[in-house]
Amino acid sequence: QQQVKQSPQSLIVQKGGISIINCAYENTAFDYFPWYQQFPGKGPALLIAIRPDVSEKKEGRFTISFNKSAKQFSLHIMDSQPGDSATYFCAARSGSARQLTFGSGTQLTVLP
Amino acid sequence: GAVVSQHPSRVICKSGTSVKIECRSLDFQATTMFWYRQFPKQSLMLMATSNEGSKATYEQGVEKDKFLINHASLTLSTLTVTSAHPEDSSFYICSATLVTEQYFGPGTRLTVT
Numbered sequence: 182q183q184q185v186k187q188s189p190q191s192l193i194v195q196k197g198g199i200s201i202i203n204c205a206y207e208n209t210a211f212d213y214f215p216w217y218q219q220f221p222g223k224g225p226a227l228l229i230a231i232r233p234d235v236s237e238k239k240e241g242r243f244t245i246s247f248n249k250s251a252k253q254f255s256l257h258i259m260d261s262q263p264g265d266s267a268t269y270f271c272a273a274r275s276g277s278a279r280q281l282t283f284g285s286g287t288q289l290t291v292l293p
Numbered sequence: 294g295a296v297v298s299q300h301p302s303r304v305i306c307k308s309g310t311s312v313k314i315e316c317r318s319l320d321f322q323a324t325t326m327f328w329y330r331q332f333p334k335q336s337l338m339l340m341a342t343s344n345e346g347s348k349a350t351y352e353q354g355v356e357k358d359k360f361l362i363n364h365a366s367l368t369l370s371t372l373t374v375t376s377a378h379p380e381d382s383s384f385y386i387c388s389a390t391l392v393t394e395q396y397f398g399p400g401t402r403l404t405v406t
Contacts, residue, residue, distance in 0.1 A: 213393065224297075224386045224397035225337070270336060279325055281395060283336045 185273050187284025194291050200258040202287045204271035207252065211273040215281070216245065216256045219268045228269070229256070261291045294320050297389045299398035306377055306405055314372045314401045316387030322367035323389035328360075331384045331400075343370045377405045 186205045194200045204214075215230035231238045231245040231254065238245045244257040258265055271284040296319040306312050316326055324345050329337040341362050342350045349362035359381075361373040370389075374381055382405045388395040 217397075222384075222400070222402070224299075224388075224400045226397065227394065230394075279390065280327060280339055280342060285336050286334075288334070 185271060185282050185284045187271050187287060189287060190285070191288045192290070194261045194289065196261065196263060196291055196293050198261050198291075200261045200265065200289055200291070201255055202269055202271070202289070203253065203255045204273075204284050205251075205253045206273050206282075208273070208275065208282075209252070210275035211282075212276050213274045214245070214247065214254050215272050215274075216243075217270045217272065217283075219270065219286075225270060258289075261289075263291045263293050265289060266291050295391050295394070295396045296320055297387065297396045297398040299385075299387055299401050301401060302399060303402045304404070306403070308378055308405055309376055311373055311375045312377055312403060314374075314385055314387075314403075316370045316372070316389070316398055318368045318389040318391075318396075321389070321391045323391060324367060325390040326364060326370040327388045327390075327395065328362060328370070328372050329386045329388070331386060333384075337386060340372075374403065377403070379405045381405050 216228045217225035218228045219225040229240050229243045231247050233249050242259045247254045269287045272281040274281050298317045300315045326343040328340045331337050340355045343362050343364040345364045345367050351357045364370040384400050386400045388397045
């Protein structure tokens, strides 16, 4: 019940395209859903996060869509750029817990 | 703001020796820090939760006698890999909590020969 399932495992997108990464969870106690971006040999960096009281959050080219009834959330990267090539992790946390539960990661490659 | 550093960034040690990795929150105080381990092309695996002034809480399957964690101050936590073996070679990442957000360090690549 603590798992967060992430798909796809890898994604190749042309420059200017839209990258979409999906995550699903089971634990209804989760109330915070961040996305992290990780470049090779570096630690993850917080990209954008959402709480379940809203269905969408946008920050620049990055948008989180959240579907509470389906227990799914997704990251959309608009106008994808080669510099966006990285591994993306979704995560979730419940209010009573301090630790994050991470998805398995998606390796995004944006072709020039 | 909210910068977390790790030292060293890379370390190579011989089998049987111990290695200490430092995690510092540079511009904030963190009552809670976390230690993760990451294998190539895999997700982050939580090893332990470190609270300032108290014993760390280890995840199931993580040997507390092998991975010693000390959270001596609100800005410093250390992970010591004792009697390291080649299978301990991995990327170790810490994070520090500020309010509700976790901020990650840049990671430490440990190679045990």
